[in-house]
Amino acid sequence: MNQTAKTILIIEDDETLLRGLTDNFRDAGYVVRTAADGRAGLHQAQDDPPDVMLLDIMLPLVNGYEICERVRQRKLKFPIVMLTAKGQEEDIVRGLELGADDYMTKPFGIRELLARVNRLLSRLTDEAPERVKIGDLLFDRVAHMLFRDGEEIPLTTKEYRLLDFFIARAHRALTRNEIMNQVWGRSIIVSGRSVDRCVATLRAKIEPQPSEPQFIHTIRDVGYRFELPQA
Amino acid sequence: MKRDRLAWPILLLLLTVLIPSVGVVWMMREAVRNERAATNQRLLEAYRLQLDQATATLKDRWEIQQAKLSGLFTEGQPAFSFAKIVTNSSVDSVVLCDNWGEVVYPDRDSAAERIESNNDPRWEAASRLEFVEGRYLEAAAAYDDVIENYDSPTDTLAAVLAKARCLDKAGDRKGAISVLQRVSRYWVEGTRAESHQCAAYLRLLELSKKESPVWKGASKRLELHLIDFEKRPMRTYQRNFLMNEYQRLTGESGKFPTHDAESLAIKYVGQLNDGTIKLPGGLRLTKIPGVWQDYRKGSKLASLYHTETVRKKLLSLCEEVPLSEGMAFSVTAPGETSDSLIDVSLGPKIGEWQLGLRVTDGNPFSESSKQQNAVYTWIAALTVAATCMLAWLLLAALRRRMKLAQLKNDLVATVSHELKTPLASIRLLVDTLLAGDEAGETSPARSREYLQLISKENARLTRMIDNFLTFSRLERGSQTLQRREVEFAHLIDQARTVFLNHVPEAESVLHCDATARVTLFCDVDSLVTVIVNLLENAWKYSADEKHIELMADGNEQYVTIAVSDNGIGLNAVDQARVFDRFYQVDQRVARDSSGCGLGLSIVQSIVRSHGGTVTVESVLDQGSTFTIELPRAVDPGRTV
Numbered sequence: 001m002n003q004t005a006k007t008i009l010i011i012e013d014d015e016t017l018l019r020g021l022t023d024n025f026r027d028a029g030y031v032v033r034t035a036a037d038g039r040a041g042l043h044q045a046q047d048d049p050p051d052v053m054l055l056d057i058m059l060p061l062v063n064g065y066e067i068c069e070r071v072r073q074r075k076l077k078f079p080i081v082m083l084t085a086k087g088q089e090e091d092i093v094r095g096l097e098l099g100a101d102d103y104m105t106k107p108f109g110i111r112e113l114l115a116r117v118n119r120l121l122s123r124l125t126d127e128a129p130e131r132v133k134i135g136d137l138l139f140d141r142v143a144h145m146l147f148r149d150g151e152e153i154p155l156t157t158k159e160y161r162l163l164d165f166f167i168a169r170a171h172r173a174l175t176r177n178e179i180m181n182q183v184w185g186r187s188i189i190v191s192g193r194s195v196d197r198c199v200a201t202l203r204a205k206i207e208p209q210p211s212e213p214q215f216i217h218t219i220r221d222v223g224y225r226f227e228l229p230q231a
Numbered sequence: 232m233k234r235d236r237l238a239w240p241i242l243l244l245l246l247t248v249l250i251p252s253v254g255v256v257w258m259m260r261e262a263v264r265n266e267r268a269a270t271n272q273r274l275l276e277a278y279r280l281q282l283d284q285a286t287a288t289l290k291d292r293w294e295i296q297q298a299k300l301s302g303l304f305t306e307g308q309p310a311f312s313f314a315k316i317v318t319n320s321s322v323d324s325v326v327l328c329d330n331w332g333e334v335v336y337p338d339r340d341s342a343a344e345r346i347e348s349n350n351d352p353r354w355e356a357a358s359r360l361e362f363v364e365g366r367y368l369e370a371a372a373a374y375d376d377v378i379e380n381y382d383s384p385t386d387t388l389a390a391v392l393a394k395a396r397c398l399d400k401a402g403d404r405k406g407a408i409s410v411l412q413r414v415s416r417y418w419v420e421g422t423r424a425e426s427h428q429c430a431a432y433l434r435l436l437e438l439s440k441k442e443s444p445v446w447k448g449a450s451k452r453l454e455l456h457l458i459d460f461e462k463r464p465m466r467t468y469q470r471n472f473l474m475n476e477y478q479r480l481t482g483e484s485g486k487f488p489t490h491d492a493e494s495l496a497i498k499y500v501g502q503l504n505d506g507t508i509k510l511p512g513g514l515r516l517t518k519i520p521g522v523w524q525d526y527r528k529g530s531k532l533a534s535l536y537h538t539e540t541v542r543k544k545l546l547s548l549c550e551e552v553p554l555s556e557g558m559a560f561s562v563t564a565p566g567e568t569s570d571s572l573i574d575v576s577l578g579p580k581i582g583e584w585q586l587g588l589r590v591t592d593g594n595p596f597s598e599s600s601k602q603q604n605a606v607y608t609w610i611a612a613l614t615v616a617a618t619c620m621l622a623w624l625l626l627a628a629l630r631r632r633m634k635l636a637q638l639k640n641d642l643v644a645t646v647s648h649e650l651k652t653p654l655a656s657i658r659l660l661v662d663t664l665l666a667g668d669e670a671g672e673t674s675p676a677r678s679r680e681y682l683q684l685i686s687k688e689n690a691r692l693t694r695m696i697d698n699f700l701t702f703s704r705l706e707r708g709s710q711t712l713q714r715r716e717v718e719f720a721h722l723i724d725q726a727r728t729v730f731l732n733h734v735p736e737a738e739s740v741l742h743c744d745a746t747a748r749v750t751l752f753c754d755v756d757s758l759v760t761v762i763v764n765l766l767e768n769a770w771k772y773s774a775d776e777k778h779i780e781l782m783a784d785g786n787e788q789y790v791t792i793a794v795s796d797n798g799i800g801l802n803a804v805d806q807a808r809v810f811d812r813f814y815q816v817d818q819r820v821a822r823d824s825s826g827c828g829l830g831l832s833i834v835q836s837i838v839r840s841h842g843g844t845v846t847v848e849s850v851l852d853q854g855s856t857f858t859i860e861l862p863r864a865v866d867p868g869r870t871v
Contacts, residue, residue: 014652014653014655014656016653016656016660016684016687016688017652017655017656017659019684020656020659020660020663020681020684021659023663023677024659024663058648083655085647085648085651085652085655088644106651106652106654106655107651107654107655107657107658107659108655108658108659109658109662110659110662110663110666111662111666
């Protein structure tokens with residue numbers, strides 16, 4: 001963990017689950033704040049923004065979607081991880097499109113949750129370095145060039161923009177829509193399949209084994225997540 | 232997406248309503264049209280029948296009229312017959328002829344008849360003095376000499392006229408008038424004499440002062456001559472001429488009823504090639520525009536009519552012929568455009584004139600089909616209304632089903648969430664314990680605490696699954712009750728215990744009053760579930776300072792269980808719906824304490840399966856009382 005303890009706000013109405021999450025994150029060195037209903041959680045998030053937020057969706061008084069939307073409307077940029085029991089595609093996509101960075105489906109493993117939160121906090125921000133190491137690859141964001149062992153791997157314009165986007169939003173679940181809008185722009189002639197095709201070609205260039213990706217992970221029915229290896 | 236799913240059913244529903252409605256309306260329209268056409272056809276046929284009958288009547292009457300005309304003819308007196316026919320019938324004129332069609336009246340002669348000169352030397356001398364030498368006074372004297380010596384009134388009259396003419400030419404008007412006045416003394420016979428006498432009267436009208444006694448006398452005498460066809464015969468042209476002159480000199484018209492007829496007859500005869508009437512066989516158009524003749528072979532007269540006279544005559548012959556209300560006869564000449572409803576030709580004997588029927592009042596076709604149209608319109612309206620009603624019912628049924636499906640989907644989602652949450656808690660606590668155990672970091676206190684929490688979540692999960700399974704069985708109707716005799720008080724006590732196990736903190740606020748010492752034949756577990764559900768609801772919906780009462784009573788026939796709270800209460804709408812599946816009064820409270828709206832639905836199902844009832848009385852913000860009434864004695868072996 002960083003020297004300064006990170007603050008996590010957990011908004012969860014189930015008492016037992018809240019207890020378990022609180023204990024685990026506290027044990028992990030986080031300063032834990034909790035809220036048992038949506039209204040209280042929203043006030044806390046807006047009045048005293050945390051470093052990261054764990055957000056249940058089905059909350060009393062104000063639901064998780066609304067909290068997510070209103071936090072982002074306030075330009076608050078801390079990472080948000082959804083906790084959802086529903087697990088259906090449209091529910092997850094909706095949360096991600098409203099501004100959540102990642103999601104976990106109940107019941108989940110606490111270790112994975114802790115790892116996701118840690119990665120979100122340690123991810124690169126918008127001021128990413130000019131050169132990024134991806135496994136044995138070196139990505140020069142300024143020169144728009146990708147090297148493996150000093151040899152250039154040519155990238156098309158779309159592949160470059162896609163890889164740059166992934167790096168800027170590493171460890172986040174990204175919907176196809178979001179990828180399309182950011183990489184292709186709001187073009188009506190582009191579909192999710194275009195994203196899939198571009199991801200497939202990019203995988204072929206950067207993954208040691210494209211069939212077992214290390215970096216670009218598929219989230220079924222939702223989109224993709226780019227995992228940067230820990231330094 | 233939801234809109235997309237709804238779009239097709241709504242479209243299909245609209246088509247289900249629209250297509251039959253359009254079809255019915257179109258069919259009714261066609262039916263109305265066909266009915267109208269059929270009615271019109273029947274009506275036309277009826278009218279045609281009437282018209283045919285009228286035509287036959289009219290033809291007969293026309294023939295009778297023509298026969299009557301012939302009856303007015305008097306042999307040997309053509310002028311008199313002429314006058315008699317013209318003044319006693321509706322003809323415009325008449326031309327008399329012989330059996331071969333040769334015209335006898337009007338008589339064919341030149342229009343002006345000159346006074347025949349004779350061989351008398353005295354007359355010749357007088358004429359020479361007048362016409363050659365212009366010595367009028369001497370001519371007048373010479374004519375005077377002729378007058379003295381003539382025996383024939385005709386010749387004498389001619390001489391008188393000549394003398395008067397000479398005196399007038401000589402400027403002696405007075406003398407001329409005096410001479411002409413002597414004319415009236417003569418009794419004349421024959422057309423020539425008549426002509427001379429009338430000519431004299433005419434001359435007097437010209438010479439004498441208007442309205443003077445002489446003038447009036449001449450006018451009267453002339454008039455008498457001209458209207459007396461019997462005793463004062465005259466050539467047609469002369470008479471016509473004299474009539475014209477009389478009208479011109481006196482300014483009086485209409486004095487002579489036969490004048491126009493005379494003129495027409497003369498005009499008609501003038502266009503005959505050889506003085507013989509042609510084209511026998513009935514009414515025919517003559518060469519004179521707008522004038523018709525009716526001449527029959529062997530007849531001694533040809534009646535003449537103007538077109539309008541024919542029209543009036545034919546219409547008058549239709550009087551008293553039976554006819555439908557709102558209809559009238561109309562008559563059309565050949566070549567004219569008819570605006571009648573239907574027309575029938577009157578045949579060649581009546582010159583191919585047409586007799587028709589026209590509408591005078593309203594529209595008989597629309598009137599006749601009005602009733603049937605109203606029937607069809609009502610049928611169409613009722614059919615469309617019935618279709619719309621059925622569609623509305625179908626839509627309502629669809630909406631209920633969709634709502635139910637939506638509720639079920641929501642239930643699945645909610646139940647899924649409700650089941651997963653305790654599972655997530657259990658997994659989290661177990662993982663934490665295992666991880667802590669590996670690292671040796673978990674204190675015994677925490678371990679115990681976690682295990683208790685796991686146990687609690689496990690119980691919660693179990694209850695939730697049981698509830699859901701019960702609901703599922705009730706929905707399918709496959710819930711089997713395991714009935715047995717049980718002490719009522721024991722049942723109440725068991726329910727209380729289960730509830731307090733779930734909610735230990737409720738012990739201080741729960742007040743029980745179960746004094747009845749009766750037994751009950753029931754499914755104990757189900758009824759315990761019922762009472763526990765009511766108690767849990769009371770706990771859930773009560774405010775911070777809770778007060779829950781459980782009262783149980785019974786008699787020979789019924790037992791009553793009432794659960795009261797001091798919670799949020801229910802309004803009238805909620806009271807009506809609170810037992811509905813998935814219905815939750817207050818989502819905030821429901822979400823706070825878990826639940827998916829099945830509890831009261833399960834309560835009602837179980838109570839009903841025992842033959843009992845459950846009711847609610849509630850006041851908003853004050854609290855609610857749920858009352859169950861169960862029959863004590865139930866037929867053994869009854870299952871749901």
